[in-house]
Amino acid sequence: MASMMFTDCSSSMTSRLFHLNRRNGTSLLRQCVGQLRFQTTASGRGCIRSSSSSPISAISAETKSEGTATVIDGKAVAKKIRDEITIEVSRMKESIGVVPGLAVILVGDRKDSATYVRNKKKACDSVGIKSFEVCLAEDSSEEEVLRSVSGFNDDPSVHGILVQLPLPSHMDEQNILNAVSIEKDVDGFHPLNIGRLAMRGRKPLFVPCTPKGCIELLHRYNIGIKGKRAVVIGRSNIVGMPAALLLQREDATVTIIHSRTKNPEEITREADIIISAVGQANMVRGSWIKPGAVIIDVGINPVEDSSAARGYRLVGDICYEEASKVASAITPVPGGVGPMTIAMLLSNTFTSAKRIHNFQ
Amino acid sequence: MASMMFTDCSSSMTSRLFHLNRRNGTSLLRQCVGQLRFQTTASGRGCIRSSSSSPISAISAETKSEGTATVIDGKAVAKKIRDEITIEVSRMKESIGVVPGLAVILVGDRKDSATYVRNKKKACDSVGIKSFEVCLAEDSSEEEVLRSVSGFNDDPSVHGILVQLPLPSHMDEQNILNAVSIEKDVDGFHPLNIGRLAMRGRKPLFVPCTPKGCIELLHRYNIGIKGKRAVVIGRSNIVGMPAALLLQREDATVTIIHSRTKNPEEITREADIIISAVGQANMVRGSWIKPGAVIIDVGINPVEDSSAARGYRLVGDICYEEASKVASAITPVPGGVGPMTIAMLLSNTFTSAKRIHNFQ
Known part of the structure; x- marks a missing residue:
């Protein structure tokens, strides 16, 4: 985002600036926070x-x-939502004997992706949602991934399918995401869902999780x-x-x-x-x-x-x-x-x- | 658009204001053009x-x-585009023997809709595109409209299908528009097309005609x-x-x-x-x-x-x-x-x- 660049005042720079400030007075720090309108002179800490x-x-x-x-406090709101879901999941199980299921497809061995998937599994466990997982090797073929998607599409105990991104570069991400059944696209990334989100009078089946979380925070x-x-x-x-x-x-x-x-x-x-x-x-x-x-x-x-x-x-x-x-x-x-x-x-x-x- | 209302200075009002102006001096006209920054005093004609x-x-x-x-000059640009299409349509016919076809489904007897459809037919004729038309009575059932859509979806000589809006109120517009094959949705209103339009790295099969025309004017x-x-x-x-x-x-x-x-x-x-x-x-x-x-x-x-x-x-x-x-x-x-x-x-x-x- 070239045009958004500004004199570097990011946190990675601030400790250096802070030291200079302590040695040489406030001038360098002022360069950093020069545009700041509401800077308190008392703390003078800028960013x-x-x-x-x-x-x-x-x-x-x-x-x-x-x-x-x-x-x-997103942590507190998220906990409240998870508690609400726990109660509802339990009510569903008692009423109709159905346990919601989320399937995650992980391809390759990126540590960050593995951590995300682990966290998702933990979160599912905490509210009583059953989690399914398929881990495929980095050099898997696109067909193998598509087969997994298709399997979960057909599996009645799976209600949501999530393909952990990014996928290895030899795969066509669009192709794979498009293969997820629109009824199970809990990530909300299918263009049909996005189209419905954009259109007045239409309703998407799912709204992408992060922006939905942003709006939910405003509501709460x-x-x-x-x-x-x-x-x-x-x-x-x-x-x-x-x-x-x-x-x-x-x-x-x-x-x-x-x-x-x-x-x-x-x-x-x-x-x-x-x-x-x-x-x-x-x-x-x-x-x-x-x-x-x-x-x-x-x-x-x-x-x-x-x-x-x-x-x-x-x-x-x-x-x-x-x-x-x-x-x-x-x-x-x-x-x-x-x-x-x-x-x-x-x-x-x-x-x-x-x-x-x-x-x- | 309630919050956009302003002192009525629309053209439907202007002739009255103009008369008042001629009788009583410029004060009433000034009420009308009071916010205008670049009004020339020479003409004083406002809106x-x-x-x-x-x-x-x-x-x-x-x-x-x-x-x-x-x-x-949209009229001139549109003519130029129609001329370009005429040449291309003719080249296609000569090269592979295919004539592009546009089908229009008109339901009911709204005069404005009938005029639009007639104009579309004329425009098709002028560039060598074959036009197909189905006119259904106002009290047709949704199933009849859907049958027409389905027929055109399957017809290889039809490359574009357009359902003239508005439809009679007893019909589900969404349902009917969704039935148009995405490959023939020349109106570009299908949510899948809109979703692809919204997403970076995706490409819609068709872009809705009026906004496409706006951007084309900027380009030209x-x-x-x-x-x-x-x-x-x-x-x-x-x-x-x-x-x-x-x-x-x-x-x-x-x-x-x-x-x-x-x-x-x-x-x-x-x-x-x-x-x-x-x-x-x-x-x-x-x-x-x-x-x-x-x-x-x-x-x-x-x-x-x-x-x-x-x-x-x-x-x-x-x-x-x-x-x-x-x-x-x-x-x-x-x-x-x-x-x-x-x-x-x-x-x-x-x-x-x-x-x-x-x-x-």
Whole structure:
């Protein structure tokens, strides 16, 4: 996203700036936070984050002492949703003897994909959804993957099918995703679902999990969408584009900002609601944000942090410290949208089982 | 579009205002054009249009004497496209003996629908596309319509199928449109086509004709889209929404304005490109427009005009007189987008025949 680049003030840079600041006074730090409108002179910390152990508790503490923004606690909301699903799944089992089932197809041996799949399995277990898994070797053929998809399409105990992305490069991702039965496309990535999402008077069978999670957070925090200016940063098929379509369905006036947008800062500053899904650490600064705006940060970006046990920590697309002083509400990273994605996957799987078995 | 209402200054009102103006001085006219930034005091005509015989020539004359905007001549561009299609259709017939075919299904006896269908037939004839037509009575059953759709789906001499809307109220429009084979959906309204239009890396088989015509006009006039701010007014499935998706595919930064938008004027004023498809005569005033913006006016609204032979004349969503003084380029109504819609329908039908017969 070339046109969105700015003087690097991301967290990976901040520890160096902080040291310079302590040695040479505030001038270098000012270069970093020069555009910031609502920077408090008392703390003068700009986008610098302390490497505290628990991000959520750290943020809450900061919010209390300096910021004004309500922290949108995705972890707590996701837990509540999982609890609701647990009760409903149990009711379904008791009433009609059906247990919802989610099948995941994992191809290759990417560690991150294996972790995601493991987490999904754990989440399914926690709410009583049965999980099915097929692991195929990196050098499997597309036909083998398609055979697995087809098997799950035909399996009545499977209500949702998820092909873990990315797939090995020798495979046609479109071809494989298109093969997933529209009735079991709990990821909501099928173009037929996206088309229905875009069209007024139509209803998709499933809404993609991450953008659905973003909107659910707004709902659960009673944040009005109708008539609001909304800016979505990023236009991916998985998050940005469907998030924009969802906001539009809820009567927001939506602008999508992307790599070719010439003045992202100016446009973002007009938004009452910002959803950022661009994958650039701390890209959106405090100066980009209209006072009182609501911020949903989908980005999860690793930045170097020698003080962290793993040598890195996770930050969002939004410079949290700056934004939390300007916004009225903001999701932390981690602990914001992340936990909602899996909760929405469970919700979609349960919805699918309900629809297939006509369970009210 | 409640929130877009403004002091009525539409053309249906202007003749009365003009009389008052002549009697009582300029005060009432000023109420009408009060927000206008670039009103020339010399003419003082605001949104008043002379009921000249040929709209295009009238506009051209006005452009020369007062305005600065280039008139985007949709009639001329559409003719050029039809000429190109005529040559290609003839080449196809000579090379592989195939004549592209377009089938139209008309249900009921709406006069406007009958006129549209007649015009489509004439346009097909003019480029050498064979046209098929089924006319069903108003009280036909949905099954009868579906049978006609199915027949054309199976007919190899038909490459495009178009169900004339609106359908009688006892029919399920979605159901009937969904029955049209995706390979022959030359209207591009199938959700699968819309989904592919929305998704990056996907390609729809057909793009809806009117928005396709809007973008084609920009292309033919060498108007850059990439990186531009674009505002689409109206979010219908047929024009506004797909127009926004198309602009986004061409790397514009797009905002859709609709009935729930609180400050349409302010947002529209940020746009380099405006596409309006809202169906409100002269709604967009000169004051809504950024100097140098490009305007594509999809609206075709009848307004009373006692001096016209039919008692009315057609105007767009944009107050042409005001806008043409501010914009750098503008489509007239009629003679702008209108002729492009049918040209794009012919283009889609030819594209379909090419694809089905693998003709390059």
